[in-house]
Amino acid sequence: MEANGYDGLLRELGVDLTLHRDLVRYNRDIHRRTFGSVRNRPASMRWFDDAVEASHGGRVAEIAAYRKAGGRSIGTFCIYVPEEIALAAGVLPIPLCGGTNWSVDYADRMFPRDICPLIRSTFGMAFSNTCPYKKLHDGVVGETTCDAKKKAWDLLGFQVMEVPQKKGDLDHALWLSEVRQFLKYVEGLSGVAVTPERLRECIILANRRRATLQRINGFRRLPEPPISGLDALLVSQVALNQDIPAFLAACEELIHELERRVQRGISAYQGPGPRVLLAGTPSPMGNAKVHYALESSGLRVVADESCTGIRYYRDLVDESAEDLDGMIEAIADRYMSIDCSCFSPNTERVEHVLRMIKEYGAEGVVHNILSFCHTYNVESKVIDRALAAVHVPSLKIVTDYSFEDLEQLKVRVESFGELLCARSAETVAAS
Ligand code: BJ8
Numbered sequence: 452m453e454a455n456g457y458d459g460l461l462r463e464l465g466v467d468l469t470l471h472r473d474l475v476r477y478n479r480d481i482h483r484r485t486f487g488s489v490r491n492r493p494a495s496m497r498w499f500d501d502a503v504e505a506s507h508g509g510r511v512a513e514i515a516a517y518r519k520a521g522g523r524s525i526g527t528f529c530i531y532v533p534e535e536i537a538l539a540a541g542v543l544p545i546p547l548c549g550g551t552n553w554s555v556d557y558a559d560r561m562f563p564r565d566i567c568p569l570i571r572s573t574f575g576m577a578f579s580n581t582c583p584y585k586k587l588h589d590g591v592v593g594e595t596t597c598d599a600k601k602k603a604w605d606l607l608g609f610q611v612m613e614v615p616q617k618k619g620d621l622d623h624a625l626w627l628s629e630v631r632q633f634l635k636y637v638e639g640l641s642g643v644a645v646t647p648e649r650l651r652e653c654i655i656l657a658n659r660r661r662a663t664l665q666r667i668n669g670f671r672r673l674p675e676p677p678i679s680g681l682d683a684l685l686v687s688q689v690a691l692n693q694d695i696p697a698f699l700a701a702c703e704e705l706i707h708e709l710e711r712r713v714q715r716g717i718s719a720y721q722g723p724g725p726r727v728l729l730a731g732t733p734s735p736m737g738n739a740k741v742h743y744a745l746e747s748s749g750l751r752v753v754a755d756e757s758c759t760g761i762r763y764y765r766d767l768v769d770e771s772a773e774d775l776d777g778m779i780e781a782i783a784d785r786y787m788s789i790d791c792s793c794f795s796p797n798t799e800r801v802e803h804v805l806r807m808i809k810e811y812g813a814e815g816v817v818h819n820i821l822s823f824c825h826t827y828n829v830e831s832k833v834i835d836r837a838l839a840a841v842h843v844p845s846l847k848i849v850t851d852y853s854f855e856d857l858e859q860l861k862v863r864v865e866s867f868g869e870l871l872c873a874r875s876a877e878t879v880a881a882s
Contacts, residue, residue: 457508460515464587467580474581475507477553478737485739488747489679490721493708496682498701502689503736506548510692511583517543518587523641526584526591528573528600530758530789531614533630533782535653535768539645540637545584546691547591549573550737552852554581561606566599567821568851569735574603589640592633596793597826610636616795623787630783647775654768654778660695661764663702668761670709671753672811677712678705679719680729680752681742687759688736724749725871728813730756730804730834732821738852741819741860748864750871754811756804757819762789765803792826800830801837808843814871816845817864844870 458468482503486496502510514524524543525532537544554575555568561578562571576582593604594612604611612629615622638644667686670677686705690698712718727745729752734742745752755761766788769781790800804816816838818831831847838845846867850856 457512460512461583464511464515464583464585465580466583470579471507471581471583474551474553474576478503478507478551481551481737481739485743486681486685488743489681489719491717491719492682493678493705493712495701495705495708496685498704499682499685499689502693502698502701503685506689506692506736507583510694511587513694514543514545514584514587518589523589523637524584524587525637525640526588528592529594529596529614530763531594531596531612531786531791532592533633533786535650535657535782536630536634536645536779537637538653538656539650540634541641541643542589542637544592545588546735547573548576548582548584548736550688550735550852551576552738552854554579555852562603565823567597567732567823569733569821570599570603572737572852574607590636592636596791597824599823614791614793616793618787618794623783626787627780627783630779630786634779645775647773647778650775650778651770654770654782656695658767658770659699660690661767663699663706664690664764666706667702667709668754668764670713673713674812675716675718675720676751676753677709677717677719679746680755681739681746682719684734684739684742684752684755684759687755687763688734690763692736720751722749724751725814725868725875726751726753726812727815727817727871728752728754728756728804728807728811729760729817729819731819731827731831732824733758733760734819735759740852740854740857741817741848741850744848744857744860744864745817748861748868750817750864750868752817753813754807756800756807758791761803761807762791792830797830797833801834804834805837805841808841814843814875815867816843817867818845818847820847820849822849822851844874 522541524545526547527544528547534544549569549572551572555571557575557579558571577585591609593609594614595601596614615625634645727750742752766785768785772778772781820828835845
């Protein structure tokens with residue numbers, strides 16, 4: 452029996468079909484449990500559900516066909532890899548699959564157990580021969596962000612971009628030279644020289660994807676958001692895997708539906724609930740546990756301060772440069788503005804969190820930290836100091852992808868929700 456109609460292709464790609472079926476079943480269950488728990492979803496979310504399913508079938512076939520026609524693709528692990536340059540060279544950047552708990556233990560073959568689940572999940576997929584993209588990549592591009600990732604690239608011999616750890620002039624110069632080298636690398640893979648015309652088109656295309664995500668997430672600022680935090684996460688998760696024009700078309704439909712919902716006063720939430728900003732590590736496709744724990748406990752996740760949230764779409768590349776050099780500089784500048792916790796100091800992130808609290812009307816912050824992610828874990832203390840100064844409470848969740856601690860998490864989340872409700876009642880009483 453074919454799991455999803457793509458067994459022939461998956462077999463050709465060296466995928467272990469028995470394990471892959473098990474993985475797909477596992478992922479479907481988690482998807483149903485988390486996103487399926489949202490009541491009264493916009494009908495156009497259906498496309499995004501299907502896109503998750505397609506990431507193990509139809510999308511794989513599309514990329515295989517693209518390569519057969521002479522195109523190239525690379526695996527990426529981080530939003531520092533400049534997607535517009537890769538696209539301009541005819542190289543599709545595809546994020547490695549790293550959100551499923553199913554594959555975590557398969558990483559033990561090469562990695563210690565005490566590193567973050569995102570890394571273990573990704574490489575567990577590769578080592579168990581269940582990642583359909585493994586053989587579709589003409590290269591994998593890593594980056595020097597956290598220690599666990601840096602050393603993983605060493606072990607596996609990937610191409611690495613050096614992301615500086617500070618943001619001074621020398622760091623900017625280093626990063627610009629890395630971006631230029633990346634351009635040479637992708638040109639070498641595809642044999643296609645990047646022209647200013649093509650790069651401009653790709654800058655505009657990638658900017659449209661970010662601007663579209665900004666529009667969708669803008670709805671979450673409303674007192675009654677027409678889209679839940681879970682569904683907004685799903686849109687972001689799908690964004691990086693799917694064909695950009697198809698993704699943009701689906702988003703337009705969703706935006707129209709959200710506008711209609713706002714006009715009719717339809718909220719994504721059944722009853723009142725405190726608004727929280729979720730800050731920290733990414734939740735890649737397959738993982739929505741913390742969003743689920745919060746929203747199924749009556750809280751509203753109204754903003755995501757993460758790489759599967761605003762960190763990916765906050766800044767656009769300046770489109771005014773006229774020549775190739777100017778465009779590359781504009782791209783380097785935009786990527787250097789990303790506020791990942793691997794930077795020291797990372798004051799921009801603190802400022803961004805404070806600004807987001809106001810923009811999205813958040814009453815509290817929940818730090819979402821993947822186990823063993825030291826940079827985000829320690830940085831939560833820096834953010835907490837700034838939050839204390841403006842009297843915004845926070846809750847820190849350090850967890851992995853498994854659902855074993857869900858009930859425990861929900862108990863903590865519910866009492867945080869009660870605290871936020873009590874504070875808001877006090878504010879109302881005092882006014
Ligand atoms: S820009 S957040 S995508 S590095 S969670 S693997 S940091 S131990 S994912 Fe990240 Fe780029 Fe930064 Fe974003 Fe390491 Fe932490 Fe794991 Fe992480």
